Amino acid sequence: MKRVILYVDDELSNLRIFKDTFRRDFDVLLASSGAEALEILQNKRVDVVITDQRMPGMSGVELLAVVNSRFPSIPPNRVILSGFAEDADIKLAFDQYRLSRFIPKPWDYDVLKLEIINAFSNIE
Amino acid sequence: MKLSIQFGYKIGICLLVCMSLIGEIRAQISREYLISGLIYKFTNHIEWPENNRVVFQVALFTSKDEISKNLYNISRSKKINDKDFKIVTFTKADSSILAFDVIFVGEDFASEYVRIFDLVERKPILLISENLSDKSLVMINLFDKSYTELSYEINKPNIINQKLKASNEILIMGGTEIDVVSIYLKSQRTLRSYEKMNMEYRKDLDSVQELIANNEEMLNQQKIFLTQQFAEIEEQKEFQAGQIFKIQQYEQELNSKSAYLNSQKNLLEKLTDSLIGSQHLLNKQYVEIRNGQYFLDTKTAIIDSINREIFRRNEILSSKDNVIEKQNFIMQGLYVAVGLSVTAAFIILSVLWLIRKKNMKLTLQKERIDYLNAQLLENNEELHASLDEIQLMQKQLIQSEKMASLGVLSAGIAHEINNPINFVYAGINSLLRDFKDIEPVIEKISQINPDSDNIREQLLEIEKLKEENYYYDAIEAIPTIINDIKIGADRTAEIVKGLRRFSRTDQGSLVPYDLHDGLETSLLLLRNKYKHQVQLIRDYDTEMTELMCYAGKMNQVFLNIISNAIDAVSDNGQITIKTRLKEQMVEVSIKDNGCGMDKDMLAKLFDPFFTTKPVGQGTGLGLSITYGIIKEHNGKIEVFSEPGIGTEFIISFPKV
Numbered sequence: 001m002k003r004v005i006l007y008v009d010d011e012l013s014n015l016r017i018f019k020d021t022f023r024r025d026f027d028v029l030l031a032s033s034g035a036e037a038l039e040i041l042q043n044k045r046v047d048v049v050i051t052d053q054r055m056p057g058m059s060g061v062e063l064l065a066v067v068n069s070r071f072p073s074i075p076p077n078r079v080i081l082s083g084f085a086e087d088a089d090i091k092l093a094f095d096q097y098r099l100s101r102f103i104p105k106p107w108d109y110d111v112l113k114l115e116i117i118n119a120f121s122n123i124e
Numbered sequence: 125m126k127l128s129i130q131f132g133y134k135i136g137i138c139l140l141v142c143m144s145l146i147g148e149i150r151a152q153i154s155r156e157y158l159i160s161g162l163i164y165k166f167t168n169h170i171e172w173p174e175n176n177r178v179v180f181q182v183a184l185f186t187s188k189d190e191i192s193k194n195l196y197n198i199s200r201s202k203k204i205n206d207k208d209f210k211i212v213t214f215t216k217a218d219s220s221i222l223a224f225d226v227i228f229v230g231e232d233f234a235s236e237y238v239r240i241f242d243l244v245e246r247k248p249i250l251l252i253s254e255n256l257s258d259k260s261l262v263m264i265n266l267f268d269k270s271y272t273e274l275s276y277e278i279n280k281p282n283i284i285n286q287k288l289k290a291s292n293e294i295l296i297m298g299g300t301e302i303d304v305v306s307i308y309l310k311s312q313r314t315l316r317s318y319e320k321m322n323m324e325y326r327k328d329l330d331s332v333q334e335l336i337a338n339n340e341e342m343l344n345q346q347k348i349f350l351t352q353q354f355a356e357i358e359e360q361k362e363f364q365a366g367q368i369f370k371i372q373q374y375e376q377e378l379n380s381k382s383a384y385l386n387s388q389k390n391l392l393e394k395l396t397d398s399l400i401g402s403q404h405l406l407n408k409q410y411v412e413i414r415n416g417q418y419f420l421d422t423k424t425a426i427i428d429s430i431n432r433e434i435f436r437r438n439e440i441l442s443s444k445d446n447v448i449e450k451q452n453f454i455m456q457g458l459y460v461a462v463g464l465s466v467t468a469a470f471i472i473l474s475v476l477w478l479i480r481k482k483n484m485k486l487t488l489q490k491e492r493i494d495y496l497n498a499q500l501l502e503n504n505e506e507l508h509a510s511l512d513e514i515q516l517m518q519k520q521l522i523q524s525e526k527m528a529s530l531g532v533l534s535a536g537i538a539h540e541i542n543n544p545i546n547f548v549y550a551g552i553n554s555l556l557r558d559f560k561d562i563e564p565v566i567e568k569i570s571q572i573n574p575d576s577d578n579i580r581e582q583l584l585e586i587e588k589l590k591e592e593n594y595y596y597d598a599i600e601a602i603p604t605i606i607n608d609i610k611i612g613a614d615r616t617a618e619i620v621k622g623l624r625r626f627s628r629t630d631q632g633s634l635v636p637y638d639l640h641d642g643l644e645t646s647l648l649l650l651r652n653k654y655k656h657q658v659q660l661i662r663d664y665d666t667e668m669t670e671l672m673c674y675a676g677k678m679n680q681v682f683l684n685i686i687s688n689a690i691d692a693v694s695d696n697g698q699i700t701i702k703t704r705l706k707e708q709m710v711e712v713s714i715k716d717n718g719c720g721m722d723k724d725m726l727a728k729l730f731d732p733f734f735t736t737k738p739v740g741q742g743t744g745l746g747l748s749i750t751y752g753i754i755k756e757h758n759g760k761i762e763v764f765s766e767p768g769i770g771t772e773f774i775i776s777f778p779k780v
Contacts, residue, residue, distance in 0.1 A: 011543050011546075011547075013608035013612065014543065014546060014547065014550075016601075016605065016608055017546075017547060017550045017554050017608055018550070020554045020558065020601040020605055021553060021554040021557065023594075023597065024557070024594065056656040057656075083543075105542045105543065105545070105546040106542065106545050106546035106548075106549035107546065107550055108549075108553075109554075
């Protein structure tokens with residue numbers, strides 16, 4: 001069975017490209033906002049969450065905080081933050097929410113895939 | 125014979141003579157036989173309350189068979205209270221004894237007596253004991269008076285307590301009544317001894333309490349000590365608060381000092397202005413003095429020429445003198461004429477002397493003017509130097525403001541560029557993988573041999589390959605991804621173009637300037653700052669013409685004002701940008717519904733170094749530079765603001 005990844009980004013192009021890049025390796029679920037992501041998390045099994053930091057409404061770090069408190073089935077070491085973020089925000093995410101990784105954009109296929117696989121290995 | 129007092133007897137207090145001796149029974153017959161007889165006798169002298177019992181029940185707690193045997197024998201021929209009676213022997217007391225009317229507890233069951241007494245208390249059951257020591261529990265007690273003599277005693281109150289009635293004849297058989305008074309006294313004594321013990325215990329308790337009190341006192345002392353310590357801590361806190369207050373005061377002082385320094389700087393600028401003015405005045409005066417000097421010089425020249433003329437005439441006169449001397453001889457009559465000439469010469473000489481004196485005075489004046497002039501020149505040089513310095517400082521300040529706003533911008537722009545770059549970068553990666561998927565399929569297709577007869581097989585093989593390689597997924601994805609890459613590239617190019625437009629270096633000359641283009645450039649650079657929380661309303665005049673501007677500087681004006689507006693509005697704010705072409709002027713209004721400003725802030729708005737932002741986030745130069753740029757364009761800037769409602773900046777420029 002393929003692992004399930006949820007990718008959250010407010011840029012539709014990023015969503016499409018991510019899905020096309022990783023559709024061979026994983027089951028990719030997409031959400032264009034934090035709220036949408038939380039709805040998917042409520043209804044479907046998700047193994048790893050990758051989220052953009054700067055989004056309207058709910059930022060990546062804020063989403064991480066909610067996932068931490070509401071979805072203990074996805075431990076924070078299986079959440080990856082992406083994009084361009086203020087240093088202070090990333091530090092908060094690492095310190096307080098035990099974030100797994102921060103990957104700056106633009107992402108490289110091999111690096112990102114490796115990080116996702118590393119995150120899966122945190123399941124066991 | 126014995127005398128005793130009865131307590132609580134129904135008939136009242138009466139004295140009875142007890143004839144104990146009569147009841148004494150000799151021990152010629154066996155003791156057990158006697159006991160059984162007495163039990164029978166007692167029961168017949170006791171009156172039970174009415175009951176509908178057919179058989180009278182007697183319980184025996186004794187191991188002596190003779191007693192029960194005898195009683196049994198009696199029961200065969202005799203009755204108790206006109207009823208047949210039945211004897212049951214017990215070895216253990218339980219609630220079943222409540223069904224009996226008389227219970228005998230032998231001395232071998234003395235340990236059970238109290239329990240039995242408690243069980244039957246206040247029920248119509250008669251207890252007969254044997255050699256019981258606690259007289260207070262006796263109803264009827266059989267006791268050995270001496271080794272050979274069996275007697276009995278009665279405690280009437282206890283019998284009455286059982287709702288039974290003992291007839292007086294019961295004592296006639298030889299029993300005694302128990303002295304309840306002495307029992308009472310005895311129990312009082314016991315009670316008193318208990319009380320004594322109690323007192324001792326109380327003493328012990330008191331000492332323990334004293335100990336506790338001591339401990340409490342110690343605790344209280346510790347509490348007081350703690351309270352003191354708390355108070356000390358509070359004091360220290362207050363002291364610290366005082367120190368903080370002092371620090372704040374120092375800060376305020378520092379602020380007021382820096383404000384003072386600013387005002388000094390303004391004063392210096394004003395002084396510089398007035399110095400420049402006075403320098404102009406001095407220059408003018410200098411020119412006037414020069415003119416005056418020139419005038420004097422020409423006058424001196426005239427006087428000199430007059431002098432020379434006088435000298436020449438003198439010479440002529442002296443040569444004429446010679447002629448006159450010569451003629452003296454010839455013309456004696458001419459003496460009078462000579463005398464006249466001498467007088468004339470004297471007059472001329474005196475005039476000459478007067479002119480000389482005036483000349484000297486003029487020279488002195490000239491020297492003084494020269495000295496003043498030199499001083500003026502020196503002052504002038506100093507002024508130039510300080511002016512240069514001030515201009516250099518101003519340039520540096522403007523540069524630092526520009527760097528600061530660039531710093532704020534660059535973070536936003538980096539993110540703004542990051543996403544479209546990601547479309548391109550990640551998109552190409554994805555495209556490559558799609559291509560790898562379809563590559564073998566294309567290869568296979570190109571290898572089809574149309575002449576062979578297994579075309580169908582080949583096509584099937586291709587179809588299988590397609591499915592293995594997610595061929596259709598890739599074919600579906602490719603155009604979308606290409607489009608996303610194009611979006612990314614376009615957006616990146618747009619941002620770079622905006623940056624280039626913003627930082628135009630044509631500051632030296634006026635160039636044609638598209639106002640709407642400039643506004644859009646500023647908005648593009650600020651997009652990241654406002655896109656999530658601000659609603660932007662553009663109200664552009666479609667008739668707008670091109671202006672002649674220092675384009676880079678003008679962009680800086682709009683960037684400054686729009687950036688301030690974004691800072692002023694909170695989430696869900698609104699910014700309206702309106703342009704209007706008027707008869708003589710072009711007007712730009714930038715209006716927000718943000719926090720607004722009060723009168724004090726408005727008054728200081730264009731002051732250099734005035735900022736509402738925390739240290740390090742604003743130089744306080746933005747609007748003062750904006751003001752300078754607008755003045756440079758002969759424009760006007762007006763601000764309308766109200767706290768809680770919003771702020772509007774209206775900038776207007778002449779059309780040409």
